[in-house]
Amino acid sequence: MKTIKIFDTTLRDGEQSPGCSMNLSEKIEVARQLELLKVDIIEAGFAVSSPGDFESVQTIAKTIKDCTVASLSRAVKKDIDASYEALSQAAAPRIHVFLATSPLHMQYKLKMTEEQVLEHIRESVSYARSLVPDVEFSAEDASRSDMAFLAKAVKTAIGAGAKTINLPDTVGYVLPQEMYDMITYMKQNVEGVDEIDLAVHCHNDLGMAVANSLASVSAGATQVECTVNGIGERAGNASLEEIVMAIHTRRALLDADTNINTKQLYRTSRLLSKIIGVSIPPNKAIVGANAFAHESGIHQHGVLAKRETYEIMTPESVGLTTNKMVLGKHSGRHAFDDFLKELGYNLTPEELDTAFGQFKELCDKKKEVTEYDVEALVAQKAAKVVEHFRLKQFVVNSGNTIQATANITLEDMSGASQEQVALGDGPIDAAYQAIEKIVQMPLVLNNYKINAVSHGEDALGEVVVKVSSGSRTVTGRGLSTDIIEASMLAYINAVNKLLGA
Ligand SMILES: CC(=O)SCCNC(=O)CCNC(=O)[C@H](O)C(C)(C)COP(=O)(O)OP(=O)(O)OC[C@H]1O[C@@H](n2cnc3c(N)ncnc32)[C@H](O)[C@@H]1OP(=O)(O)O
Numbered sequence: 001m002k003t004i005k006i007f008d009t010t011l012r013d014g015e016q017s018p019g020c021s022m023n024l025s026e027k028i029e030v031a032r033q034l035e036l037l038k039v040d041i042i043e044a045g046f047a048v049s050s051p052g053d054f055e056s057v058q059t060i061a062k063t064i065k066d067c068t069v070a071s072l073s074r075a076v077k078k079d080i081d082a083s084y085e086a087l088s089q090a091a092a093p094r095i096h097v098f099l100a101t102s103p104l105h106m107q108y109k110l111k112m113t114e115e116q117v118l119e120h121i122r123e124s125v126s127y128a129r130s131l132v133p134d135v136e137f138s139a140e141d142a143s144r145s146d147m148a149f150l151a152k153a154v155k156t157a158i159g160a161g162a163k164t165i166n167l168p169d170t171v172g173y174v175l176p177q178e179m180y181d182m183i184t185y186m187k188q189n190v191e192g193v194d195e196i197d198l199a200v201h202c203h204n205d206l207g208m209a210v211a212n213s214l215a216s217v218s219a220g221a222t223q224v225e226c227t228v229n230g231i232g233e234r235a236g237n238a239s240l241e242e243i244v245m246a247i248h249t250r251r252a253l254l255d256a257d258t259n260i261n262t263k264q265l266y267r268t269s270r271l272l273s274k275i276i277g278v279s280i281p282p283n284k285a286i287v288g289a290n291a292f293a294h295e296s297g298i299h300q301h302g303v304l305a306k307r308e309t310y311e312i313m314t315p316e317s318v319g320l321t322t323n324k325m326v327l328g329k330h331s332g333r334h335a336f337d338d339f340l341k342e343l344g345y346n347l348t349p350e351e352l353d354t355a356f357g358q359f360k361e362l363c364d365k366k367k368e369v370t371e372y373d374v375e376a377l378v379a380q381k382a383a384k385v386v387e388h389f390r391l392k393q394f395v396v397n398s399g400n401t402i403q404a405t406a407n408i409t410l411e412d413m414s415g416a417s418q419e420q421v422a423l424g425d426g427p428i429d430a431a432y433q434a435i436e437k438i439v440q441m442p443l444v445l446n447n448y449k450i451n452a453v454s455h456g457e458d459a460l461g462e463v464v465v466k467v468s469s470g471s472r473t474v475t476g477r478g479l480s481t482d483i484i485e486a487s488m489l490a491y492i493n494a495v496n497k498l499l500g501a
């Protein structure tokens with residue numbers, strides 16, 4: 001079985017995407033995580049491009065010892081010198097030289113003839129090789145190049161000492177079969193190509209980056225360049241987690257695997273997302289919130305009976321602890337019953353039928369049904385709470401230079417008002433202390449949860465609390481556009497349930 005090298009360019013091509021810039025300490029944090037993930041090569045930056053990039057390549061080269069560290073360079077001496085200097089303390093430095101080979105890029109951007117391009121490749125790669133043993137050459141826009149000329153460029157770079165030749169689909173243009181054909185063409189027409197690593201670097205402009213990378217692996221590519229969460233120029237690069245799990249899951253078919261510690265994938269993805277402030281779409285393969293979640297009844301039933309019916313990988317293999325059964329309008333009795341059993345409820349078939357019917361009605365009304373909703377349904381309490389106390393008015397003050405205070409007035413069942421003032425560690429604590437003084441019963445807040453149940457500035461906040469008094473524990477719920485008010489309503493709702501018990 002072949003081992004496919006994973007070349008991570010999150011810190012170079014990934015950082016080129018608008019809004020994904022990272023500072024030095026953030027880059028080091030990502031690099032350390034990439035080392036834990038066991039990528040083979042970290043492209044730390046483009047040393048010549050700015051003093052900041054130079055410093056990040058230099059610091060990452062000093063810090064990371066278990067991966068090769070690469071720096072990008074144009075096919076010019078000053079870029080190669082900058083990469084060399086920045087990589088001077090790397091355990092395994094790689095200078096990555098690139099030059100475009102497509103007619104469009106050569107004519108309009110580089111203003112070079114084919115001969116000049118070949119000469120630049122020869123000069124720059126051999127100069128880089130005079131400095132370090134590990135040199136990669138990338139033929140930018142390889143996929144739109146003339147294949148015969150590309151083969152000459154590859155041969156020139158190998159002749160000049162490149163150990164890895166990368167054939168990027170720079171603009172994400174080609175289809176998987178074309179990537180397959182390009183790799184096959186080089187393998188059949190360039191002598192010495194089997195002695196080096198053939199790499200691919202696919203962009204996602206047509207959503208094809210991962211498929212194109214895998215087609216290249218099938219054709220014999222031995223290095224794949226990719227980024228965490230697929231960030232990168234324009235529509236991004238091939239996503240590392242997708243490539244790795246596709247190879248890992250289909251390793252028998254591909255006769256290949258990677259060195260990646262797949263259990264670090266989820267963590268790596270979250271870390272990057274947190275650092276750059278770009279959230280992961282819920283339906284993103286491998287690391288999206290729904291990647292291992294099941295809401296439909298038929299799927300839930302299948303997974304409960306045998307996980308493999310609807311899961312091709314285990315959540316544990318990517319670093320999650322478990323899959324997720326989401327109860328919602330598409331769920332069925334099996335998952336509902338299983339969920340209730342986990343909460344400690346064993347219903348008779350008739351009780352289950354009734355509760356399930358009510359649950360489906362609730363799902364039609366509410367966007368998200370929580371475990372508290374389901375518990376309330378089963379306990380048959382939610383709709384029938386007697387209002388022993390009702391919130392009449394409140395004033396709550398808080399700030400970073402004063403202790404929070406709450407002045408609360410509740411109305412009891414006789415219509416009489418009762419007012420109390422309390423101090424607290426924050427406005428909600430102060431309000432809860434004042435309520436406790438009015439209702440005169442010992443209360444313990446076990447859990448507090450707040451959700452936005454609608455969007456925008458006037459979003460409704462839903463607070464759900466678990467409150468105990470003595471041996472009884474109940475759930476209280478409050479809804480308001482004011483989260484302090486929603487918090488008080490939830491607490492009072494719980495008090496009323498405790499008093500009604
Ligand atoms: C496909 C890719 O991802 S390529 C990498 C893209 N990444 C980046 O560009 C990010 C970092 N880039 C930068 O900071 C700057 O572009 C720098 C520092 C590299 C260069 O800046 P400048 O000197 O101001 O040049 P500018 O970016 O405007 O133009 C690029 C120049 O490099 C030349 N060039 C482009 N690619 C190459 C190459 N591979 N080898 C040699 N020269 C090249 C262009 O022809 C142009 O030359 P010219 O100035 O003689 O016209």
Ligand SMILES: CC(C)C(=O)C(=O)O
Nearest residue numbers: 098138140141168170
């Ligand atoms: C510099 C090269 C490898 C690149 O990023 C591309 O061609 O997309």
Ligand SMILES: [Mg+2]
Nearest residue numbers: 013170201233
């Ligand atoms: Mg790129």
